[in-house]
Structures are given as structure tokens and as C-alpha cells.
Amino acid sequence: MPSAHAKRAALVDDLxxxxxxxxxxxxxxxxxxxxxxxxxxEKELPSIVVLPDSxxxxxxxxxxxxxxxxxxxxxxxxxxxxxxxxxxxxxxVISLARMNRILEVDPTNRRAxxxxxxxxxxxxxxxxxxxxxxxxxxSSQTACTIGGNVATNSGGPHTLKxxxxxxxxxxxxxxxxxxxxxxxxxxxxxGDDTGGLDLRGAVIGSxxxxxxxxxxxxxxxxxxxxxxxxLGVFESVEQASQTVSDIIAAxxxxxxxxxxxxxxxxxxxxAYHFGFPLDAGAxxxxxxxxxxxxxxxxxCVVERLCLQNGAREVRRARxxxxxxxxxxxxxxxxxxxxxxxPNFLTQDGVVPRSKLPEIMxxxxxxxxxxGLRIPNVFHAGDGNIHPLILFDESDPKQVKNxxxxxxxxLSECLRLGGxxxxxxxxxxxxxxxxxQQFCPATIEAMLTLRRVxxxxxxxxxxxxFPTSKHxxxxxxxxxxxx
Amino acid sequence: MPTSTxxxxxxxxxxxxxxxxxxxxxxxxxxxPDLRGVTDxxxxxxxxxxxxxxxxxxxxRLQSALASKGQWLPLNPSVSPATTLGDVLNQDLFGPSRLGxxxxxxxxxxxxxxxANGQVISPGGRVVKNVAGFDxxxxxxxxxxxxxxxxxxxxxxxPIPEVEAYRARVCPLxxxxxxxxxxxxxxxxxxxxxxxxSLPGVTGxxxxxxxxxxxxxxxxxxxxxxxxxxxxxPADLSHDHEFWAAHPRSxxxxxxxxxxxxxxxxxxxxxxxxxxxxGNGLIYSPASDAxxxxxxxxxxERLTKQLYDPDNLLPPLPSRL
Numbered sequence: 001m002p003s004a005h006a007k008r009a010a011l012v013d014d015l016x017x018x019x020x021x022x023x024x025x026x027x028x029x030x031x032x033x034x035x036x037x038x039x040x041x042e043k044e045l046p047s048i049v050v051l052p053d054s055x056x057x058x059x060x061x062x063x064x065x066x067x068x069x070x071x072x073x074x075x076x077x078x079x080x081x082x083x084x085x086x087x088x089x090x091x092x093v094i095s096l097a098r099m100n101r102i103l104e105v106d107p108t109n110r111r112a113x114x115x116x117x118x119x120x121x122x123x124x125x126x127x128x129x130x131x132x133x134x135x136x137x138x139s140s141q142t143a144c145t146i147g148g149n150v151a152t153n154s155g156g157p158h159t160l161k162x163x164x165x166x167x168x169x170x171x172x173x174x175x176x177x178x179x180x181x182x183x184x185x186x187x188x189x190x191g192d193d194t195g196g197l198d199l200r201g202a203v204i205g206s207x208x209x210x211x212x213x214x215x216x217x218x219x220x221x222x223x224x225x226x227x228x229x230x231l232g233v234f235e236s237v238e239q240a241s242q243t244v245s246d247i248i249a250a251x252x253x254x255x256x257x258x259x260x261x262x263x264x265x266x267x268x269x270x271a272y273h274f275g276f277p278l279d280a281g282a283x284x285x286x287x288x289x290x291x292x293x294x295x296x297x298x299x300c301v302v303e304r305l306c307l308q309n310g311a312r313e314v315r316r317a318r319x320x321x322x323x324x325x326x327x328x329x330x331x332x333x334x335x336x337x338x339x340x341x342p343n344f345l346t347q348d349g350v351v352p353r354s355k356l357p358e359i360m361x362x363x364x365x366x367x368x369x370x371g372l373r374i375p376n377v378f379h380a381g382d383g384n385i386h387p388l389i390l391f392d393e394s395d396p397k398q399v400k401n402x403x404x405x406x407x408x409x410l411s412e413c414l415r416l417g418g419x420x421x422x423x424x425x426x427x428x429x430x431x432x433x434x435x436q437q438f439c440p441a442t443i444e445a446m447l448t449l450r451r452v453x454x455x456x457x458x459x460x461x462x463x464x465f466p467t468s469k470h471x472x473x474x475x476x477x478x479x480x481x482x
Numbered sequence: 483m484p485t486s487t488x489x490x491x492x493x494x495x496x497x498x499x500x501x502x503x504x505x506x507x508x509x510x511x512x513x514x515p516d517l518r519g520v521t522d523x524x525x526x527x528x529x530x531x532x533x534x535x536x537x538x539x540x541x542x543r544l545q546s547a548l549a550s551k552g553q554w555l556p557l558n559p560s561v562s563p564a565t566t567l568g569d570v571l572n573q574d575l576f577g578p579s580r581l582g583x584x585x586x587x588x589x590x591x592x593x594x595x596x597x598a599n600g601q602v603i604s605p606g607g608r609v610v611k612n613v614a615g616f617d618x619x620x621x622x623x624x625x626x627x628x629x630x631x632x633x634x635x636x637x638x639x640x641p642i643p644e645v646e647a648y649r650a651r652v653c654p655l656x657x658x659x660x661x662x663x664x665x666x667x668x669x670x671x672x673x674x675x676x677x678x679x680s681l682p683g684v685t686g687x688x689x690x691x692x693x694x695x696x697x698x699x700x701x702x703x704x705x706x707x708x709x710x711x712x713x714x715x716p717a718d719l720s721h722d723h724e725f726w727a728a729h730p731r732s733x734x735x736x737x738x739x740x741x742x743x744x745x746x747x748x749x750x751x752x753x754x755x756x757x758x759x760x761g762n763g764l765i766y767s768p769a770s771d772a773x774x775x776x777x778x779x780x781x782x783e784r785l786t787k788q789l790y791d792p793d794n795l796l797p798p799l800p801s802r803l
Contacts, residue, residue: 108667109740109763131670153613166617167588182782191738191763195803197629197783201587201620205613225670245529251552251641291672293703294696350609352530382611383530422611430614437614441601445790446616452786464615 008047011068015050015092018060023098025049034075034093038140039083039429041345041403046073046087051095055173055181055214058094062212063179065092065458073460074212076117076148079140081346082427084152084207088462094212096147102126103215104188110220111170113188116147116213120154123218132220135162138423139331147213152425153205157256157330160381161289162221164423166204173215174203177454181214188217202449207425208460210453224255224289228299229317229326232284232306233277237261237376240282241356243309244380247286248353250305252298256287257381258330261360263340264375264388271336272329280312284380285330333377334388340373341390345402349413350422353383362412363387370401384422385413411436426464434465494519495633499600505795506598512795515631517568523547524634532591532608534636537568553639556583558719560726568632573731573800574624578722581761582674582695583640587623594634595622598791608636621786626800629790643695647705648675649713650691659688660745663760665711666692671704676761679721680754688748690760691717725757725766735769738803776801 002010008026015024025031026048035043047070052058065072072092075085087093096117104113107130112123120141123134137156138144144154150172155164162168170192171185185200186192203210234240240259247254260268260283269276276283284306288298299316306314317323337344351359360376363385367374378385387409391402410420410433420426420433434443443465450457498515505512517538526533528551535544541561548554559565559575569575571593576585592606605618622630653659659678666676675693692713694704739747741763748758748765756767779787779799787799 106740106742108664108742111740153617155611155613159611163584163588164611166620167584182780184782189740191740191803193736193738193762193764193803195736195738195777195801196779197625197786197799198587198620198623199780199782199786201623202617204620205617222670222672248531249529251644253640291670291700291703294698294700297697297699350611352527352532352609354527354529379611383609384611417607418609419607419612419614421614422609423613425613426615434615437607439604441597442603442605442618443615444601445597445603445605445618448789449616449618449621449786451789452782 007068011064011070011092012048014064014068015048015061018064019050019052019057023051023053025051034078034087034095037078037080037083037085039081039086039427042083042086042428044087044089046093047090049093049095051098053098055175058175058212058214059179059181061092061094062175062177066179071458071461072212074147074151074208076145076151077119077140077143079144080148080152080427081348081424082421082429084425084427084463085460086428086463096145096212096214099214100145105130106188107132107220111188111217112220113215113217114146115215116145116150118146120144120146120149127220128223131223133223134218135168135221136165139334146216146218150204150213150216151206151208152423155379155382155384155423157258157379160257160379161253161255166201168219168221169200169204170217170219171200172213172217174211174213176211177456177459186217203453205425207427207464209450209463211459226292226295227255227287227289227323228295229285229287229323230299230302230306231315231317231326232286232311233280233313233315234282234284234306234309234311236281237360238357239310240284241360241380243284243306243311244356245354246305246309247302248381250301252288252301254286254302254381255289256285257379258285259283259376259378259380260285260330260333261376263373264333264336264377267336267339267375268329268333270339272325272332274325274329276329277312285326330377337375337388337390340375341392343391343393345389345391345406346424347385347387347389347406347409348421348424349385349410349418351383351385351413351416351418353381355416355418356380356383359385359409359412359416363409366405366408370405372398372401372405374405379422382422383418428463431464431466495596495602498596498631502596502598502600502795506793511797517566517633520633526551528553531639531641532610532636533639534608534634535567536634537566537571537632539567541565541567541570548639549642552642554642555589555637556640557586557589560723567635571623571632571635572625572627578675578677578691578693578719578759580759581676582672587620589638590619590623590635591638592636593619593622593632595630595632597630598793598795602633603630606636610638624800627797628787628799629796631796645698645701646693646695647701648691648693648717648719649705649708650689650715650717651712652681652687653690654687655749656745659690659748662690662711663741663745669707669711671707673704673708673761675719676759677721677757678748678760679725679757680751682754685753688758689721691719691721693719721757725755728755729768733769733774734766735773736803737765739763739765777803
């Protein structure tokens with residue numbers, strides 16, 4: 001009976017024969033980079049990391065994992081915030097980092113075919129000269145991959161008007177857990193409609209649990225010819241929230257509607273010196289885009305509504321540069337947190353838009369209850385909140401309080417009719433919440449879908465649904481600074 | 483071969499579950515479920531732009547109720563008065579506004595579905611962004627009822643646009659139509675409708691209908707631009723209504739192709755009738771008997787059907803194009 005060590009060595013050899021020696025990582029120092037994703041509260045060293053360069057290699061790797069009876073986990077850039085690509089014992093992590101090419105751009109049909117490891121913003125960069133862009137723009141877009149976006153059905157600030165990943169992916173190639181290759185949805189030679197079941201839609205957002213996506217056909221949209229980007233400065237989150245409601249009630253659908261509270265504003269200002277007022281209770285970034293005709297009317301209505309709700313001032317980005325700078329501050333907000341705290345827990349919940357003031361009051365009360373600061377930066381137009389719970393990992397009580405505070409906020413989101421995840425996914429972080437959000441029959445129906453693709457649970461196991469490891473009170477073993 | 487058992491009495495979900503069980507025991511399929519108990523607009527929250535309705539609710543009545551608060555579910559399939567919300571979702575129906583507004587899958591936030599085993603599930607939710615769990619809603623939309631009986635749907639809404647305007651022009655098929663489409667792309671206007679349709683007794687030409695919606699300023703600017711491109715005839719969407727009134731969907735051939743191939747494909751079609759969503763690459767024409775036969779589903783689709791409806795109580799899978 002070969003030892004575990006010998007079995008692993010044999011697997012390493014087999015994988016090296018598929019991708020070449022330099023693309024199989026098996027030493028501890030090499031594997032350390034892959035011990036977690038952006039959810040840093042839990043870590044697990046993968047057994048092996050392999051970096052294929054083609055769909056055929058991915059298929060061979062999965063066949064090899066089957067033969068050796070080990071699970072496998074697809075991984076993009078590792079920016080996921082819920083531990084969706086956390087390794088499990090004996091798992092082979094299949095990194096798509098080398099499969100990052102843009103294969104075809106078809107501006108006439110407004111499509112692009114890319115490999116799953118292609119970085120999100122590279123798509124927009126490649127098609128900008130045709131007056132096109134790829135709409136889903138998560139804040140991590142300079143690092144995250146299209147394959148990863150498919151896995152979590154990623155959003156971003158502009159989803160209010162443009163939708164999320166599932167609205168912009170026409171089809172994709174995927175290697176199934178039995179190593180066969182399928183194409184779901186539209187292939188490059190197809191029209192937009194394929195009929196039959198929408199298995200493409202069912203796989204998007206499945207957090208890498210149904211197979212390894214290798215190539216993706218994305219839909220491109222026309223870059224809006226014009227924009228108006230406004231910054232409303234308010235005394236309170238309540239005023240800003242009311243403004244959000246009023247804008248929507250006026251029949252205006254902004255391209256983006258983002259809110260930042262005072263704590264996060266101060267951190268962002270210290271980091272990026274945009275000129276944000278440090279004493280404002282809340283800032284609202286409102287962006288309208290589209291044809292120039294009618295845009296100014298919309299901007300004037302927005303301005304009026306801000307002032308009506310007590311805005312101290314309403315600024316406008318006057319140039320492309322100012323607009324880009326404003327968005328940089330927003331999209332790098334998480335990165336500015338280091339100025340406030342050695343550690344933070346990023347939360348991701350959703351409430352109906354009309355419940356925003358209520359959840360913000362609850363977050364404030366939770367902050368006081370647990371004695372932790374909780375800055376907020378979020379997609380106000382969607383009701384998708386991102387409370388950032390600050391703590392110091394050197395104090396175990398703060399660690400527990402941070403986790404408990406996050407859990408209470410998520411429970412309140414559910415009580416208000418929302419969801420425990422708007423963008424970041426369930427992963428391992430929120431597996432215990434699935435039974436709170438969904439009834440047993442619904443969860444059973446999800447597990448039935450999983451059996452279609454992965455009856456033996458070899459692909460990214462132990463995620464999303466409670467297991468013995470994650471269904472009880474969470475006590476993190478290790479943490480590192482964010 | 484199981485035979486259908488139409489359910490004619492009004493039923494709540496318990497009775498429906500019982501009907502499924504009865505069908506299973508007698509080796510028959512269920513037949514069309516009676517959804518007369520689920521015809522209400524259950525909730526409409528205008529400030530959230532969401533609504534929840536029973537899938538038995540007539541489509542036109544739903545849109546009227548939403549319109550009373552200035553909102554709509556942005557799909558405009560040509561339907562009969564009997565068409566329900568459930569029909570629209572089960573068949574993934576859409577109309578000319580597909581170009582500007584998308585399809586049902588872009589608007590459904592949550593569902594209540596009875597599965598073949600009688601259990602009721604609630605995938606999705608009531609919020610506009612939600613990635614918790616697998617996206618089962620996508621599975622049921624357009625599934626023709628083959629995986630479950632849709633009971634309720636929560637949908638995202640949009641404000642009814644301030645103004646809509648339509649214009650038309652006639653264009654020769656082939657290269658001239660291709661050139662017109664290229665010019666429209668370059669013009670950087672954003673039509674919400676771009677259809678073409680055949681003309682009775684006329685060969686080699688199509689009538690192209692373009693539509694805009696939004697604020698008056700935006701629509702006026704774009705309409706003016708379109709008029710300069712030859713779209714001078716005032717128009718509406720009657721071409722779509724007339725086609726679907728004359729041709730039941732079960733006997734319509736649907737062809738889906740990349741939009742760049744449309745112009746040459748249309749030039750090869752029999753002269754009349756057909757309609758085309760120029761912006762989405764879809765051609766609809768009466769189907770011959772051979773064309774009306776369903777196309778085979780993939781192995782994954784058949785496995786999905788087998789797992790969700792092992793006793794074949796529900797309708798067959800929708801055909802691939």
C-alpha cells in the first residue's frame with residue numbers, strides 16, 4: 001500500500017507529464033501563495049497547484065485527478081472574498097493564470113472570445129478602440145479573471161444599469177468533472193439564442209463547483225458617448241439613502257449609484273487626496289451615461305434631488321481625468337482600510353433598496369454593540385451593502401466580535417427580505433447561512449443541479465453548503481493582516 | 483406512452499401536489515396545471531422597482547397593474563388575452579423590445595416552483611442582486627414547464643419610458659440592408675427596437691422598423707437622426723402583432739445567427755411572411771412540418787430532466803434551435 005507521500009509524488013509526476021515540470025507547484029514555499037484567496041480568515045495549503053495552458057491540458061489534469069481520486073479546484077486570480085477557492089485536503093488547484101489570452105474580437109457582432117484566465121479589464125482595454133466595452137466592472141477588475149467572474153456572477157458599481165456577468169456571457173466552454181468538454185450557451189458561430197435549457201445561466205454563479213471553465217464568449221456593449229458624474233456631499237447616511245430612493249422614484253436609472261460613509265471617506269481621502277470633505281456624513285457618487293441629448297436634464301434632476309435632501313453641495317467631475325480619479329478612489333476603497341485598522345472583514349449583503357436606511361441604522365448599532373468600527377462603501381442603487389468590520393487580529397475577542405457582528409448584519413439582511421450575498425458568493429464564509437436563506441427543499445433542488453454536473457463532488461467540494469467543518473460557530477485558526 | 487390528464491378544478495398547491503402524485507401512480511403525465519388560484523399581483527413595491535405575482539395572472543392585466551404606478555416588466559411579446567405570466571416565463575417569450583431591454587432571464591429575481599415530487603421551492607429572492615446559492619431561476623425560465631410548475635415570480639421592473647417613437651423605411655435586401663445596419667451601428671444611436679419584416683407581394687425588399695424610448699429629449703434627438711437615415715414613415719409594432727396572430731408559436735421556425743449574417747440570410751428567404759429581430763439575430767418564419775419537429779437536447783439537458791422529473795410527469799424539454 002503506497003504511502004500518502006508516494007501517492008502524492010506519483011500524482012506530481014503525472015501532472016508534470018501533462019503540463020511540464022515548471023508548471024506544477026509542489027513545494028511548501030510555492031504553495032503558500034495559494035493557501036487562501038482574498039478571504040484571509042481561513043487558510044489551507046493545497047496539495048499541488050498546476051498551471052495548464054489549454055483546454056486539452058485541463059481535461060487531462062481532471063482525468064488524472066479522477067484516476068488518483070483527488071478533488072480539484074479551479075482558480076482564477078484568487079480575488080474571491082468568501083473563500084470559494086480555499087483548498088481542501090488533497091486538492092489539486094488548477095490555476096487558469098496561463099490561459100489568459102484574448103482569442104477573438106468581433107466588433108460587428110459585439111462579442112469577444114477570451115480564455116478563462118483573461119483579466120477582466122483587459123477585455124475593455126482590447127475593445128475600447130471599437131467604441132465598445134465589457135460592462136461588468138468589479139472593483140477588483142484589474143486583477144480578477146473572466147472565469148472567476150463567471151464563477152461568482154460578478155457585479156460591480158455599474159450593474160445598476162448594465163447588469164451582472166450573467167447578462168453579458170453568451171456562452172462558455174467547460175471541462176466537466178468527468179474530463180469531457182462541453183460548450184454551454186452560444187458558441188462563437190451561433191446566434192445569441194440556442195433554445196433548450198439555460199444550463200449556461202445555471203452554471204454562472206456556481207462558484208467553480210460544476211467544472212472548469214476554459215473559454216468564454218462575452219457580449220460587448222457600446223461605450224456610452226457621454227456621461228455626467230456627480231458627487232453629493234451629505235450630512236448623514238439617511239439623507240443620502242433618501243436621495244437614492246428619490247432618484248429611482250423619479251424614473252432615473254443611473255449607470256452607478258455608490259455611497260461612502262464618513263469613516264471610509266476619511267481613509268480614502270488620506271490615501272488618494274481627491275478632495276473629499278472629511279466631515280461629511282456620507283458621499284453619493286451618481287453617474288449617468290448615454291447619449292448627450294437628455295443627459296443634462298437628468299443630471300439637473302439628480303442635483304435638485306440631492307439638494308432637496310439636504311446635500312451640502314453637489315460637485316461634478318469636469319473632465320475624463322477627474323471622473324477616472326473619482327472612480328479610482330471608490331474602487332480602491334477597500335485598499336485604503338489599512339490606514340484605519342490592521343485587519344478587516346469585508347461583508348457583502350443585500351437588502352431591498354427601500355430598506356437601506358434601516359440596515360444602515362442596524363450596522364451603526366452593531367458597531368456600538370461590539371465596540372468595532374464599521375465603515376461602509378457600497379452599491380446603494382442595488383441595495384448591495386459592504387460593511388467593512390475593522391478589528392485587530394492580535395486580540396482574539398475582537399476577532400470573535402468581528403465575525404459575530406458580520407453574522408448579525410447578514411441575519412438582519414435576511415430579516416429585511418434580502419440576501420446574504422450580492423456579489424462575493426457563499427464560498428466557505430457563508431455556508432452556514434444557506435439554511436437561513438433557503439428552505440430545505442430549495443437547497444435539495446440546488447444539490448440536484450449539482451448532481452447533473454458533479455455527482456461525485458470532486459470539483460471544488462466543501463463549499464457553499466454546510467459541512468461538519470462549517471456549520472457550527474466559526475472560530476478562525478489563523479488570520480493575517482488584510 | 484403516458485397520456486395527459488387535464489386538471490379542470492381550481493387547486494391550491496396541496497391539491498396540485500396530490501394531482502402530481504395521482505399522475506405518478508397511474509403512470510400518466512400531469513397535463514396543463516390549473517393555476518387559477520395564483521392569479522394575483524401579490525406585491526408591488528414601486529420604490530424598489532420589484533413586484534411579485536402569481537404565474538396564473540394574465541400578462542396584460544399584470545402590465546396594466548404595474549402601469550398604474552408608472553412601471554412595467556420590460557418585455558413586449560405579442561400575446562393573446564389568455565397568455566399568463568407563467569406562459570411568458572415558461573416559453574421565454576419576448577417581443578421587439580428585446581434589443582433595448584433584454585429577456586425574461588434579465589428580470590426574474592425569484593420564483594416559487596412546484597417540483598415533480600410535489601415539493602415547493604423558492605430559488606432566488608426579492609432583491610435585484612443576489613448570488614447566494616446556484617442560480618436555479620435560470621434553469622426554470624424557458625424550460626417549458628419541463629422541470630417544475632411555476633407558481634409565483636418576483637421580477638425587477640423599470641419605469642415606463644416618458645416617450646416611445648417608431649419610424650420605418652423600406653430597404654432592398656442583401657448589400658443595401660447590410661450597409662444600413664453598418665450605418666446604424668456607426669450612428670451611435672441606441673434603438674430599443676430594430677426589426678425587419680417582409681412585405682406581401684414584394685420581393686427583394688424588407689420594411690425596417692426602428693424604435694426609441696426614454697426621455698423626450700433623447701427620443702427626439704434619435705428620431706431626428708433616424709429620419710435623416712431614411713426612416714421617415716411613422717410606424718408602430720403592428721408588424722409583430724400581425725405575424726404572431728397569424729402563426730402560432732408551435733409552427734414558427736426560429737433561426738438564430740450572428741447579426742452580421744442576417745442580411746445575406748434574409749435575401750435567401752422565401753418572400754413572405756417573415757419577421758426579423760435585426761438587432762438580436764433572430765428570424766421567424768412559418769415552419770414546414772419537417773422544420774417543426776423538435777431538435778434533440780444535449781446529454782446534460784436530458785440528465786437534468788431525468789433528475790428533476792424522473793417519472794416524466796411534466797412536459798418535455800424545450801427544443802434547441
